[in-house]
Amino acid sequence: MQSSLLLRVGLLALAAVQTTNGWNPRYVHNLLTPFSRLGMFQEIVWFVSQKESVDELDQFVRLMGEAFAGSATQTVVSNNTEMRMNRSPAKRNHISFVFTTGVDDPIMEVFRKVLLGRHFYFALIMPLQKVDMKDMKPVYDLLRFAYDEQFFNSMVYFETKDGFNQLFGVSKFPSMKFDNRTDFMRYFAHASKQVISARSDVEGFRFATPLRQDLPHLFESRGRYEGSTYRIIDTFVRFINGSFRELQQPPDALGGRVINMKQALQLVRERQVEICAHAYALFRADDQLEKTYPMLVVQWCLMVPLYNSVSTYLYPLQPFDWTVWFFVLGSFFALICLELLWLKMFGPTMPGVHAAVLCSFCYIINVPTEGQLQRPSLLRFLLLFTVFFHGFFLSANYTSTLGSILTVNLFHAQINNMDDIVRAQLPVMIIDYEMEFLLEINQELPDEFHKLLRPVDAAIFVQHQTRFNSSFAYFITEDNWQFLDEQQKHLKQRRFKLSNICFGSYHLAFPLQMDSSLWRDIEYFTFRIHSSGLLNFYARSSFQAALHAGLVERIPDNQEYTAAGMQHLAIAFIYLLVMSAIAAAVFTMELLNCLVFRNH
Template sequence: MDPESANAYQLNTTFVIEVLHAIYEFYLFKNVVLYISEDYERTESAANFFNEYFVTFPLVPSIILISGEHVDPNDYRMNMLLSKPALSMVFTTGPNDTVMSLAAESLKHLHVLKTIFILTTKTEEANAYWDNGSAECDISTLINETYAWIWAEEFLNTILLTAQDNVFILDPYPELQVINKTGNWQVKDFFIDYYDDLKGYVLNTVIRYDLPRVFNHRHVNNRLQLSGTSGKLFTTFMKSINATIGDFDMANSPYEPAVMGEVIELVANRTIELSPHSLTALFAIDNIGTSYPIGINDWCIMVPFYNSSPEHLYLLHSFQNSTWLLVLFALIYISIALWLCTPQRPREYSTALLQALCSMLSIAPTTFFNTHNLRMSFLFFYLFVLGFITSNWYTTKIASYLMTSLPSAQLHTVDDVVRAQLRIKVFDYEYKRLETMPEQYPQRFLAQVDIVDKQFMDQHRETMNTSYAYSIQTDRWEFLNMQQQFLQKPLFRLSEICMGPFHHVFPMSHDSHLQIPLKYFIMHATQSGLLTYWQKSAFTDALSLRLVKIMLIHEDPRPLSMSFLRPIWCVWVLGLVLAFIIFVCELKNRFLVRLKRKLLLELGL
């Protein structure tokens, strides 16, 4: 070991082991991971520490990482290695030490673990500070800068040990404050749970218009209040932890739309740490963290509802096509049976056909029942029963259609939308997701998809413009569907073109100090039914602001129009045409018979 290097740092390793042992006895950790600065690792102090550490904790599973240029934090993800409860220790020379970034990345998603930062200092600097007691010494600044870095990286449960047996803790609420606990430290004072009281902590965020999730932000009793399904949850959560919302980037208009791409970028850049604008995670968002799920959303296409079929089709739709063919076949074979079985001579098929038609309509001529032929009496009785059942069956179906409109075929699948030539409005990130699934969404379907912005969606989808189909998530659909809850036939319905399920979450920074209290708040709100209450309350607020409306359609009774009888007129006209043709044929046949007789008489045959 280099003598100069060995004397470069000083640390009371016995005191560090004492504090570590006290913490271990209190929490009984299953694992300990140690991050060692490359500069400190080459010192005699480091060697002394490890000797004492393995003597004191010979059976505790430990992981040791030493920082260096060739050490990639992605190769040492601790969330796959550690069992909780676990403790991490970081031996560092300051916030700019490479071991700090190594610990931050390696412990990603685990910053909630209890962590001991050991600030090693050069001997000359330490002596200058502790002997002179100068508040302007670099060591004092170094402590503040180190703790500022620790909080910026969202390490939540930390203590800081320095030379000369000093212990510091951080009180982050409402503003960062480093507290010296050297003279009276106790383990129970090290890791304080602030989840229930953040002492008026101000959370700066961005608030925009996003019906139904966030809208109508206003100040009540010097507190910013939000309406909306997500806004009410967010506001109540902030109140429950004694924190306030600060809008550091006030919108120019209360209806300025929320662009989720911009919100995600603000969170990723750590401009804001948590957004009240919840989102449906269509894609894995690796560059930011997310809250505990508010719910589970499907992504679907909402399509206009086709209210009813044309009235003139009622008479035809009362029976299926196969039933109509069966009735026609029955008419033919019944007429043939009557023609073959009738005892009257000469037999006329036209009379038998008329009798069969009247029987099917349950209006059989009574004269045909006046027969002493047992065979015909049985046949007429059978026809009477058949006609009674068939005619009443048909009448019942017609009556039901007249009482309620006959639903027409709706748009369900991708092929239905393609055949209907209906334009579909989606966001750009949704279109990219559709492009990655060519088997479910072929090119002929994508050709009818248009990319629009949030403002277009607010103007058309939220007002239920039936000219287009729109992409929508489950929570938005439940809110919009409340507008048409009193309609006999809705304006829109959900098609079967869906993806999911996806988590409905709040975007937030990785390892945010608000992640755990928000998780438990969402769980309690879900179990107590508050999410349903806030949804209905948000809809009431939107109604009062005239952002939505209850749709009512008053339909007065209407008399049947001539179009309703269109099939009857068509059959009647066709019958007239056929009758006229037959009449002309009969006249022509009669004329030919007379002409033939006349020729025979003239020839004397």
């Protein structure tokens, strides 16, 4: 009760001295008090010009603060351009008051920067001087500022020299228009209806945007534009009663129409493009550019070629890893050592070293000798029992794995990490402006890998990548890979694979002007797209459209496959011949040695 009384006294005092100021405190209080009771604003931001000092301004700020005391905190800003409300702990909905001497007042730049990312919310711009209705230029200048900086839900409030209170705003669609919003409740009801329905009406506005080749997101097929993400944004634009208008760009390096996303993003920053029809993931939002609500989270990885780098002569070695072969040989020598120990313990009546080696070899291939079975000792019984399990599982695994390998006459050497890329010295192709992004986010790339990077124009990159030129590895996002992989899914032996060499996950979204009035509409629309599954449907159908346009093709399967034959086992016969030759040489040496011994 006492607070209400103080508020009325303060307003009467302000009304008594407001003969020269361009605003009426009582009018503003009566206009906004209903919102304080509804608790619609959780933060009040005051932007106060330093050019003029108004005695009653401090009292007005205190009184408005008392009116919203139950629901809002307050922040006063005068010259801090580094502050950002979207980074502060303040709650989402807020109201701003701007006391200014005009559009050239430094407080307007402070107002623009501090509320960056929050221009959508309500603000009241209040000139400090009364306005002559015959000369509305100061008001129109403020409205043009609001138009340029996307303050479409803000208003310019002023009092005329005749004592009338006026509210003016600006509309963007279908063209810039200054609106008299003095009937505030009517305007508020209309704006609330749009917010609740999440559907603006741009009244046929044509959004300028590049429309270039950007597989799989956007491309031209049979006289119309197609693409997985373009069909989504095109549906949204038609949903708000608008359309796209192509913004012409120069040809690419090959004279074609491949999109250069660096140029497209710059057009958005320069406010030539409101929303870009090309979805993109590899960029960061800044003070001039932001992203719509993301449609996907995609990884950025390398697609690498699959090589037949293993000769068929080495197939018998492939069933086991080198460590397994090491343990096999280790077991062989361990058995030899046991045989030698056995000979030393039981004297010369036992067979010699040659017999020990031969027995060990028989153990390792699970072929026991006749002499061992006729005179089985306890040690040999344990050895045979152990080697039985060893040889059984080893030979069973070897023969089954080798049989599987022989059914396919190609054995792929996989490239799965950065060391494999460096070891193979495989050049890695990347778009020039994406290389800048890569080096920005990965400043500690190995020098050996950095030397393999080949930055090229976007058109050259697309030409090599879509044709699966196996001379290079390529940077690619996950959704692009799923599209290109359709070209080779029918092949028994694919040409490329998506490796495990990745450089982070990013949001696939549409580039949008900072503080665009469309951000909330497209956010709600994207929610519906996710729930309906349209994105997956458009992604599947985009390949067929690109196939009809001749932009991609199903790679023909020209390789002839033959069943496993004797040519696959050539190495086995080579080993047999080599061992036979060695055995013959050893036998000859033993004969010569025997003859020499007899002669002496």
